[in-house]
Amino acid sequence: SEEGIMITDPNKVILLVNPAFSKMVGYTSEELLGETPKKLSSGHHDRSFYAAMWDSINTFGHWHGEIWNRRKNGEIFPEWLAISTVNDLSGKTTHYIGIFSDISERKNAEEQIRYLSSHDALTGLPNRMLFKDRLENAIAFAARSHHKVAVLNLDLDQFKMLNDSLGHTAGDELLRCVTSQLKVCVRDTDTLCRPGGDEFFIALANMPDTDSISTMVDKILEHIAKPFVLEGRHLSLSCSIGIAVYPDDGGNFETLMKRADKAMYQAKDAGRNTYRYFTEQLNSDSFEYMRITHELREAVKCKQFTLHYQPQIDLATGNVQGVEALVRWNHPLEGLIPPGRFISIAEQNGLIVEIGEWVLNEACRQAVAWQMAGLPPIVIAVNMSAVQFKRGNVENLVRSALDNSGLDPQYLEIELTESILLHDMDYMLSLLKDLKDTGLKLAIDDFGTGYSSLAYLKKFKIDRLKIDQSFVGDIAIDPNDAAIVRAIVQMAHTLNLRVIAEGVENQEMLEYLSSCQCDEVQGYHFARPMPPEAFAAFMADKT
Structure with a gap:
């Protein structure tokens, strides 16, 4: 048998063991004969354990279970033991038989x-x-001792780029190096965790105040920033850390983890290689984001949007040169919501694609409706988000809107942001060329607030630059803004581009823009954005 077998007399004196038994425990049969099983006792079990075992044997005639014994060399090991009684014809116990197997490997597994x-x-x-x-456990202790517990969400900056460049094996080694550095920074009472990827959690227990937390976090940032030597290369890392504090920011695991995560993304937005504490404002912003996202999905489904239109005036003639379509959310409870409250959120959650498609189609349809009502044809400007361009279906979207509405392409202008033009320039050159070939116009919106690169103005076939209202608003009192506006107009004219200034609210602004030879203007000085019917009436008064 491969199992160890021991036979004793009624007094538990060993009479016989098999070779498998000797092999497992290290004793020869000669060394065990005449001894009792106590010779193998590990000391792991108390008297009550053995009392219960023999009570079962005497009552039922057998017992089986897990027990720890000791080999001859002193090693303690687990075994699965079954003990049975052997009785004669009168029922008197004559022997005990124990059969066991070594379960060390199973226990190790x-x-x-x-x-x-x-x-x-x-x-x-x-x-x-x-x-x-x-x-x-740390929170429970802190509650009794009136101390704080800091939960840190640490995310390595640009780790994916390093991982893709060096390979996943090197990336794994880099994570082990980071772990070693973090272990230096934390105390025995703290907990360091890696849930996966390049993210780490740290619980700083028993912290007296926020200053002591900041000191430890500064130490962590410093150690992560130390160069790593990996495969003969010196590599530098940084990390972004979000911090939530018990009891200030929450009293349980889930709340603290969520808030530390939000704070970490704030650290990312702040430029990385830094840390941010959770704030109630951040929590309020998150709830607002989730609320608007939820309600926006319903708004897209139920088409709760409407367009208002703001005229664009030619400074030389005073005529309406064009009109910009501006989306409004017709909320069932809050009424008309301006785009500033929901467009950025729609861009983050991707809903801007569906909203933007509706805006383009509705603007083209309305332009044709005005023409059929007898209004003179004018160019209608429609904003398109960078997210829409990244989806790669802009050309088909524009052609479909023109075909469905019957609008002549020369009366459609697409407004782009500067950032769109700086990514994948070859693709954008090709796309904008295809759009221009349809006959529509292209404009750069909010010019001056982004990169304002002259390179793309030379390469892309842009028709107009739109000066952002942040420059226009102070041209009468801020000489720097006035100089910027004048420079933009002069540069655009040199490149044969027309210029329109938005946010014109008074006569003083208008006169300065006129002196700069700005081509067109729009703003409250002429008209606020208005519903289609009001714009039609506005145009009727102008003609």
């Missing part, structure tokens, strides 16, 4: 599984599950 279920395989750090358990 179980321990390894247990370890892997609570630790990260790459770094050996606790995983999210174990981190949650330790953080909750």
